[in-house]
Amino acid sequence: MLRELGALLRREWLRYIRTPVWIISSLLVPVLYLILFGQGFNYPGGPAQYLGAPNYISYFAAGMVGFVALTMSLFSGANVIFDKGLGIVKRQAATPAPRSVIFLSPLIFRSLIALVPAFLVLGLAVLLAHIPGFVGLTVTGSVGGLGGFEIVIAVLVLALMFNALFLAFGFALESPQSYFGIVNLLNLPILFTSNALYPPGVGPDWLHQIAEYNPVSLCVNVLRENLFGSSSYYPYIPEVYLLALLAWAAAFISLAVVLGRRALRTP
C-alpha cells in the first residue's frame, strides 16, 4: 500500500513541477487579490466591526486563507477528469494497487500543496503591514505554539474536506462541462455564505445565521480568534470551531468516500 501510494504521490509531484504556469498563477492570484482587493477596499472601522481584527485588511487577509484553500480544491477534480480522458485512471485501476490509493494520492498531495498559497497570503499580508504605503495584517493577539498549530490544522482540514469532495466529483463525473457546472453551483454559495470576505453587518440577518455554520467561516474563526486575541467577539473558544470544522470534514469525507467508491467500482 505504501509503495503504491508513494508511486502515485511522486506522479502528482512530477506533474505539479512540470506545469510552472499553474504554479505561478496559483501563487500569484491570491497575492493579487490581497494587493488589489485588500488595498482598494480598506474600509474604515476597528475591532468592533471586524470581529476583533484591528482593520478590514487584517480581517480580509485571514479570510483569504480559507478562500484560497477552497479555490485550490476546485482544480483537483478537473485534473481527475482529464486523467480519466487520457486513460490514466483506467491504467491505475488495472493494477493490484488498492482503489483507495488512487483516491488518496491526489487528496493528500493537493491538500498539502494548497497550504503553500494559503500561508503565502498570510505571510505576505503580515509583511505588507511593515511596508510604507501599504496596509497589511497586524497580529494583535499572542499566537503561541498551540495557536499556530490550530491555525495550520484548521486550514489543512478545510483543504482536505473540499479536496475530498471535489475529487469525488471528478471521479464520478464524465465530462469537464458537468464538473465545472457543479463547481459553479457550489463555489460561490459556499464562499458568499461565509464570513471570509465580508464582516458581519453587511447583508441580511439570515445570511449571518448560515455564516455561523459555514465551514469556511469556522476555519477562518480559528485563525482570527488566534491572530487577533479577540475571544470577547466570539461566543466560543477556537477549539470549539476546530471541532465543528472536523465534524463538517467527517461529513464531507464520508460523502466523498461513498461517491468515490461508486465511481471507482468496476462498471
Next chain:
Amino acid sequence: MSDAIVCENLVKVYGDIIRAVDGVSLNVPEGEAFGLLGPNGAGKTTMVSILTTLVRPTSGRAIVDGLDVAKHPEEVRRRIGLAFQVSTADGELTGRENLEVAAGLQGIRAPEARRRIRELLDQMQLAPAADRLVKGYSGGMRRRLELAVGVVHSPKILFLDEPTLGLDPQGRAGFWDYIRHLRKDTGVTLFLTTHYLEEADQLCERLAIVDHGKIVATGRPDELKQRTGGDTVVVKPSKGEDLTPILSAVPGALAVQVIAGAYRVKCDRGEAMVPQIVTACDRAGVEIVSVEIRKPSLDEVFLELTGREYREEGTEHSGWASERMGQMRGGRP
C-alpha cells in the same frame, strides 16, 4: 496442462441493446498464444476488459489463472499484465518515470524496478528517449512504452489489445520478435486481440474469429485457412449481370458465391481456372472488370464466415451480405 483463461457463455450488454459480447465461450491453456481476431466493434476490447477486471460481465463466467474475475478481481490483477489499445502513458512524465510509477503500482521495490526498467527500455529501443517527456514521443514509441508498462512486473498472463495498431511494418516485425522472445524466455500466456490477420497468423497458436460479439470460428491458423478449401477466383462483371450459371458451368468450378457484387469461384487451382473463366465470359458476351486469384488465407476465412470483406477500417454490416452467406452455406457441396 491447466487453463490460464476460461470463458463460459460470457455476455456483456451495454445500455440494454448493444450486445458487445454475446455468449462467448473459450479456453486458453497455460503458455499458449491465443488471438482474438475481428473487425472494429466486434467486441475484442470488451472481452479484454472483462478478463482484466475492468468491466463486469452481464452474465456468464470468466476465470483467469483459476480465479473468477468477478469474485477475486484484486488477485486477478496481481497475475496479469495489460497493454491497452489506446496509450495510457502520462504525457507530462518521461518514459522512465511512467515505468517507475507503473512498477510502484505493482509494488516492486525501487532498486529492482530500476534494473528492470533499464532492461525494458533497452529491449523496446526506448533507451535514448527514456528521459524525454512522453508527450514528445511518436505513435510507435508510445506503443512500445505501453507494452513495457504492461510487462514491467513480468506477469504470468499478458493481455495485448491491438498492440501494433499504428506501427509501421518494421515496427510490427520488431514487436513480433519481442513477443516471440518473451514467450520463449518466460512461457507467458498471451491473449492478443488484433484486426491484422497477418499478425494473428504470425503470433498465435490458436485463434478465435469474432464478429458482433460472437465467435464465428476457432482453430489453429492453418486449420482455419484450410476451411476455405483451395483457391478462390474472384470475378467482377462490369454490369450487374448474373454470372452464376456461366461460372458454375466452367469445368473445375466447385462452388460459386456472390459477395458484395463479386463472384467467387471455388476451385483447386486458380491458375488453371482463370483462362477458362475468361473464355466462358467472353463467349457469353459478358464484359468483366477484374479476375483475381486468392490463395487460402485468414482474409478469405473471414469473408466466408461473415459474408463481409475484411477491411482494416470498420465495415458496415449489411443484411444483404448475411443473406448471401446463408445461401452460400446451403449451396455448398
